[in-house]
Amino acid sequence: MTSAAPAAPAALRTIALGGNPNCGKTTLFNALTGLRQKVANYPGITVEKKTGRCTLPDGHVIDVLDLPGTYSLVPNSPDEQVAMEILRGLRPDTPPPDVIVAVVDASNLARNLYLVSQLIELRQPMVVALNMSDIASRRGQPVDAAALARELGVPVVPVIGHKRHGVEALKDALAQATVPPLPAWPLPEAFATAITTVGSALAALPTPERERFARRLLAQETAADLAAVRADPAVAQALAATNVDPAAVMQADIEARYRWIDTIVARVVQPGSFKPGTTMTDRVDAVLVHPVLGLGIFGLIMATLFVTLFLVADPLMGMCEAAVSWLGELVTGNMDGGTLKSLLADGVFAGVGGVVVFVPQIALLFLFLAILEDSGYLARAAFLMDKLLSKVGLHGRSFIPMLSSFACAIPGIMATRTIESRNERLATILVAPFMSCSARLPVYGLLIGAFFGSAMFAGTPYEPYIWLIQGGIMLACYVLGILAAVVTAYGCKLFLGKGAVTPFILELPTYKFPQLGEILRHMWTNTAKFLTKAGTIIFCLSILLWAMAYFPRLPNERIVEVTSRINATPVVIPTDATIEQEAEIRDARASEIDSAVAGAQLEYSISGRIGHVIEPVIAPLGYDWKIGVGLIAAFAAREVFVGHMGIVYSLGDPEDDADKVGKLEETIRADTYSDGRPVWTPMVAVSLLVWFVLAMQCISTTAVVRRETGGWKWPLFQMAYMNVVAYVAALVTYQVGSRLFGG
Missing domain, CATH: 3.40.50.300 (P-loop containing nucleotide triphosphate hydrolases)
Known part of the structure; x- marks a missing residue:
């Protein structure tokens, strides 16, 4: 009918x-x-x-x-x-x-x-x-x-x-679209009687709609359009009188529909030579979803993706930084020094650069993911990893975002959109920043180089193995982040409520060659979304950080005092120096004065004052106010810590000059308190490494988490949780380590 x-x-x-x-x-x-x-x-x-x-x-x-x-x-x-x-x-x-x-x-x-x-x-x-x-x-x-x-x-x-x-x-x-006729797929007699009983109570509905609504009510669907119908006393009474199992009604309905479908398929699919198990997809799957070979191939593909993200994105990121710097110089190069120039150079262009520098990594990641997804392979990768990840409350689809987060947590978190379950997606978002991203590498390099390099092991039996020690410490940082992610994921499994881990059921689509237009459109759409949404927040917060470091301005008498202190040591110019050499020496003195004034300005600024305020809180971790200022700056981006340390110690930004990195290492090793105790020790360095592994210090990541979760609740929780964990872990590391190894 x-x-x-x-x-x-x-x-x-x-x-x-x-x-x-x-x-x-x-x-x-x-x-x-x-x-x-x-x-x-x-x-x-x-x-x-x-x-x-x-x-x-x-x-x-x-x-x-x-x-x-x-x-x-x-x-x-x-x-x-x-x-x-x-x-x-x-x-x-x-x-x-x-x-x-x-x-x-x-x-x-x-x-x-x-x-x-x-x-x-x-x-x-x-x-x-x-x-x-x-x-x-x-x-x-x-x-x-x-x-x-x-x-x-x-x-x-x-x-x-x-x-x-x-x-x-x-x-x-x-233009010729029509409302299709309602087909008939009768249920077994027991259910048909129940449908008739409930349908008779639906007098307010048109006759053709009554059977459909009765089926849905008996199957206990929860859609909003059924709420008012279910509230009708006559309908409620009819439902109570049927006494049928909702699951049985749903199963009978599915079977009835497929009987109708099978009839149609038999009439419209022309017979051919198809034989199950002989398709190209089946032959490829025999290898790619194999429990041993499949994991090996998957590891190779992911390693290639991971390495390519670094190798290809790094020069592109450098080009983006250079382009922003060039544009900034073009705009501010002829401006007199002052607040406006600093706002544009250190606030606006620095903020824009902080956004643009991520674009190559994000675009490449979405390009790779689009290729893997469009080809049909991404579903296989999720299938392979599901068994391992499900043990800690994650999902097969969580692996790709977590792997991507080793390059940058931002695209990793954005890649969680492929996870259907809200709780599993949320758990993945919460653990992704524990993966040691590339922004942490400058900090790792500075601390490991300063305290676990030749200066520490020269002349000892360990000197030939410095590279192994440094590599082991670097590896330990990555392993610590992974362990923290595993523990956090397991906590999410326990506390996010029932259903936090859902059965992993997915369709393995047919393999096909990716379409260039589709993958480029996918890449462009998602990259543009990052720039327009997260970029706005990053830009505004970067301006705020600039203002905190710029105001209040250092009084002129303090500037004169700093300048006079440096000039008290005369500039020594060899008698045989050329004009160029003399200019270099005088430029070096001018640079030294500029850096010293910048350091004094930073200490006098809001950021510097906050550093002194938080010093009692971070002192148990082994940190002084100068490290505290670096930690505050690192909340904009972790790699900013190295540059801020250079400014604090009046060296300028070490990222502008490779020689300054070595100078900064020497300076922090030599820094002392007023009583002669060293500010920096190997245990301070280890404590800082633990902090940077575990702490949430990235405006960009927080902005993306806010956008992906639809509010501030989870990004604020994530920041509080990660920073508390980082504080406790760094505290235990420093206090226990200092007592065992003497600092």
């Missing part, structure tokens, strides 16, 4: 693309909209909202909504919840579409038609886009689109999204 189909909508304004994951829906969305699209989040959640504009053959422009992929309108994840709510018209921020375009993978027709069977029940105009028909034909399973259209009662258009084949025909078909 079928019901008559209503007419198509009179005015077409919005269409929604719905379909299973990996059905080619987003590729078709890109083919329809081109670059006229935008990505945001649905209000109150972190599920992406992708919208675009499409021009029809008659010149009419419509809005296109790319819904999150879903296998069913009974949601199991936030993404599926959003798709269901939009299609049922339950989201106040997104009106229901005028036409639903059901994107169907022709090579997996039976599985895709299950969602179509539910879309039919929505009683909205619909068109079916039969995607990947070329793959179905190659497999010997060509689908007769005309026959499928007759079976479903709606237009069916064969398309190949990545080649744009059939896209114009799909646009034409939108």
Whole structure:
């Protein structure tokens, strides 16, 4: 039995693309909209909202909504919840579409038609886009689109999204969209009686809707459109009288739908030479998902990605820094010294540079992830790692973000969008910053070089093994971060509540060659999103840090005092010095004065005063106020610590001159308190290493965590938790180590 189909909508304004994951829906969305699209989040959640504009053959422009992929309108994840709510018209921020375009993978027709069977029940105009028909034909399973259209009662258009084949025909078909007739898939007699009983209590609903609502009520669906219906006393009484198992109703409904689907597939799929287990995907999977070979190949691929991120991104990051410096010099080079110049040079351009420098790493990471995902391999990688990660409350999809965080936590956290479970995604976000990112390396290098290099081991039996000792300490920093992540993940498993670890069920899509246009669009969209969202916060906070280091200004008498103290030591110029050598010596003295004044300014500034205020708090860790100032600056970015230490010790920024790094190492080793005790000792260095491994000190990361979690609750918790852990660990390290090894 079928019901008559209503007419198509009179005015077409919005269409929604719905379909299973990996059905080619987003590729078709890109083919329809081109670059006229935008990505945001649905209000109150972190599920992406992708919208675009499409021009029809008659010149009419419509809005296109790319819904999150879903296998069913009974949601199991936030993404599926959003798709269901939009299609049922339950989201106040997104009106229901005028036409639903059901994107169907022709090579997996039976599985895709299950969602179509539910879309039919929505009683909205619909068109079916039969995607990947070329793959179905190659497999010997060509689908007769005309026959499928007759079976479903709606237009069916064969398309190949990545080649744009059939896209114009799909646009034409939108005007002919019709509401499909309701098919009949009867349930067993026991359930049919219950449906009749409940349906009789739904007198307020149109007759064709009663059976559908009765099934959903008996299966105990929780969608918002059922709340008012369930509250009706007559309906509640009818439900109580049925006494049927909701799970049994749902299972019977699924089986009935698949009987209907099997009948359709038998009529529309033309017989061919397809034999299960003989596809290219099956042959490749025999190797790539092998429990031993698969892990080895996965490790090789990830190592290649990891190394490439460093090798390729590093020179590009240098170019970005140079470009920002050049632009800053171009703008401020002819300006007189003063607040405006400092604001532009040290605030605006330094802030912009802090954003832009991450772009190569982020763009490359999204490029690699797009290639791995579009090829079908990323799902296999998640499958391989799930068993190991699930033991500590993480997910198979957590591995890629965690690995990426060794380069930079920002793209690593952004990569958690592939994790469907909110709790598992949140746990991954919380542990990602424990991975030692590249920004920590300058700090590691300074401290290890200063206290565990030739100055410490020269003339000892350990001198030949300095490189091994230094490498071992560096490795220990990475291992400590991983251990902290494991413990934190296990804590999330215990405290985030039931369901923090969900079964890992995913589809392994067919392998295919990545499409250049798609992966470049993916890279551009996500990189631009980083710049426009997180970049704004980073920029503003960088200006704030500049102001804290710039104000209040050092009084002129203090500047004269610092200058006079340095000039008290006369400049010695050899009698045989050339003009160039004499100029270099005088420039060195001028640079020394500038650096000393900068150091005095820093101590006098808000940052310096805060350093003195927090000194009693950090003293148990072995730190003085100068280290405290460096820690404050490092909250902007960890690598800033090295440059700030150079300014504190009146050496300038060591990153501007390789010789200054060695000079800074010598200076911090020689620094003493007023009573002659050394400020810096090997245990102070180890304590600082522990702090930098465990502490959350990155404005960029905090900004991205805020954006990815949709508020300040979790980034503030993460910052407090990581910094408390870092403080306690550094305290224990210094206090115990000093007593055991004497500092």
